[in-house]
Amino acid sequence: MSIPIIEVKKLKKYFPVRANILFMQKEYIRAVENVSFKIYPQETVGLVGESGCGKTTIGRMIVHLEQPTRGDIYYTGENTRRFRGKQLKAYRKKIQYIFQDPYSSLNPRKIVYNIISMGLRNFHIIKDNRKRKEKVSEILEQVGLPPDYLFNYPHEFSGGQRQRISIARTIAVKPDLIICDEPVSALDVSIQAQVINLLKELKNELYLSILFISHDLALVKHISDRILVMYRGYIVESAPSASLFENTSHPYTKALISAIPEPGLDAHKGRIILKGDVTAVTGEIKGCCFEDRCYMSRDICKREPPLGRQLIPGHVSYCHFAEKV
Ligand SMILES: Nc1ncnc2c1ncn2[C@@H]1O[C@H](COP(=O)(O)OP(=O)(O)OP(=O)(O)O)[C@@H](O)[C@H]1O
Ligand code: SF4
Ligand SMILES: [Mg+2]
Structure with a gap:
C-alpha cells in the first residue's frame, strides 16, 4: 500500500477553559482525545459526529492553525512538527481547507479573479499575467462556473x-488533500448534491484526497470511501463506508444511522433515542466516553475504556460489546 498523504497519531487537544482558583487547578475541555487515522492518496475519508465532538479541531490541527496538546501529524511520512520556512509553506499549499460558510470565507472586496489567482501568485505557480488569467478561466470552468464571471x-x-x-x-494550487469542513451545510438541500458531486468529480480528475467533515451521516455516506465516527473527542468506530452501515459495531453509530430519515417511514419508528446531551467534556472519563448515553451500557463500561478491536478487516469499533450491537 502507498504512503498515506496524512497520518495523525495519538492526537490530543485540550483547551484551557478556566482555572479553579480554590484548588489552584486548571480546567480543560477535552476537544480531541488520542485520535489516530490515515488518509491515503485519492481517498475520501468522512469524519462524522455531532456538534462539539472535535471535528474542526482535528482539521485545524492538520493545517497547523491549532497546535496539538500531544501527538503528531505526518505528511507523506514526515513529521510536520519539524516543518519550518519553505517546507511549511509547501505543506500549507498541499493541504487546503474549505470552510462551512461560503459567505464569510471569501473576501468581499476582491473580484473572483483575484481570489482564485492569489494562491497562484503567492506560491509562484504561474508568474506570467496572461497565462495566469487563462489558468483561472480554466479553473472556473472546471468548477462549473462560466469564465466571464472573473x-x-x-x-x-x-x-x-x-x-x-x-x-x-483551493484546487488552483494543486493540493494533495482538501479538508472540507461542513462545506454544504449552509446550502439548500437541492444545491448540496451538486457541490458534493463536483467534489467527487474533482477528486478523480485531480487525484485528490479529501477529508470530509460533517455532522450529517447521510451526506458523509455519499462521498466517503471510509468513515470515522467521533464522539466527545474520541473516534468510536472506523470502517469502509459500506461496512459501517452493513456491520454497524458501535451503539453511537447505530443511533446516528437510525436518525437518518427513510422516505415513507414513520419518523420515530425504529429510532434509537439517545439519552441526555453532549455536555460533560471536561474532567476525567474513566470508562467508555459514551457510557452515560448508551442504551447497552453495563458495569464494565463505567470502569474500563474500550480498546479498539478489528471485527472484520478494516473495521474497528471501540465498544466492549461490539459483537452485540
Ligand atoms: N479555541 C477554543 N477554545 C476553547 N474551546 C474550544 C476552542 N475551539 C473549540 N473548542 C471546544 O472544543 C470542542 C470541539 O470543538 P470543535 O469546533 O472541534 O467541534 P466540531 O465537531 O467541529 O463542532 P461543530 O459540528 O459544531 O462544528 C467544543 O467543545 C468546543 O467548544
Ligand atoms: S463500551 Fe459500553 S457504554 Fe461504551 S458503547 Fe459499548 S456498550 Fe455502550
Ligand atoms: Mg466544526
Missing part, C-alpha cells in the same frame, strides 16, 4: 456558486 464580486453569487469559488481557489 470580474464579479462574491456578493453577486449564490451560496452554491460561492462554494464553487472556494473550491476553485
Whole structure:
C-alpha cells in the first residue's frame, strides 16, 4: 500500500477553559482525545459526529492553525512538527481547507479573479499575467462556473456558486488533500448534491484526497470511501463506508444511522433515542466516553475504556460489546 498523504497519531487537544482558583487547578475541555487515522492518496475519508465532538479541531490541527496538546501529524511520512520556512509553506499549499460558510470565507472586496489567482501568485505557480488569467478561466470552468464571471464580486453569487469559488481557489494550487469542513451545510438541500458531486468529480480528475467533515451521516455516506465516527473527542468506530452501515459495531453509530430519515417511514419508528446531551467534556472519563448515553451500557463500561478491536478487516469499533450491537 502507498504512503498515506496524512497520518495523525495519538492526537490530543485540550483547551484551557478556566482555572479553579480554590484548588489552584486548571480546567480543560477535552476537544480531541488520542485520535489516530490515515488518509491515503485519492481517498475520501468522512469524519462524522455531532456538534462539539472535535471535528474542526482535528482539521485545524492538520493545517497547523491549532497546535496539538500531544501527538503528531505526518505528511507523506514526515513529521510536520519539524516543518519550518519553505517546507511549511509547501505543506500549507498541499493541504487546503474549505470552510462551512461560503459567505464569510471569501473576501468581499476582491473580484473572483483575484481570489482564485492569489494562491497562484503567492506560491509562484504561474508568474506570467496572461497565462495566469487563462489558468483561472480554466479553473472556473472546471468548477462549473462560466469564465466571464472573473470580474464579479462574491456578493453577486449564490451560496452554491460561492462554494464553487472556494473550491476553485483551493484546487488552483494543486493540493494533495482538501479538508472540507461542513462545506454544504449552509446550502439548500437541492444545491448540496451538486457541490458534493463536483467534489467527487474533482477528486478523480485531480487525484485528490479529501477529508470530509460533517455532522450529517447521510451526506458523509455519499462521498466517503471510509468513515470515522467521533464522539466527545474520541473516534468510536472506523470502517469502509459500506461496512459501517452493513456491520454497524458501535451503539453511537447505530443511533446516528437510525436518525437518518427513510422516505415513507414513520419518523420515530425504529429510532434509537439517545439519552441526555453532549455536555460533560471536561474532567476525567474513566470508562467508555459514551457510557452515560448508551442504551447497552453495563458495569464494565463505567470502569474500563474500550480498546479498539478489528471485527472484520478494516473495521474497528471501540465498544466492549461490539459483537452485540
Ligand atoms: N479555541 C477554543 N477554545 C476553547 N474551546 C474550544 C476552542 N475551539 C473549540 N473548542 C471546544 O472544543 C470542542 C470541539 O470543538 P470543535 O469546533 O472541534 O467541534 P466540531 O465537531 O467541529 O463542532 P461543530 O459540528 O459544531 O462544528 C467544543 O467543545 C468546543 O467548544
Ligand atoms: S463500551 Fe459500553 S457504554 Fe461504551 S458503547 Fe459499548 S456498550 Fe455502550
Ligand atoms: Mg466544526
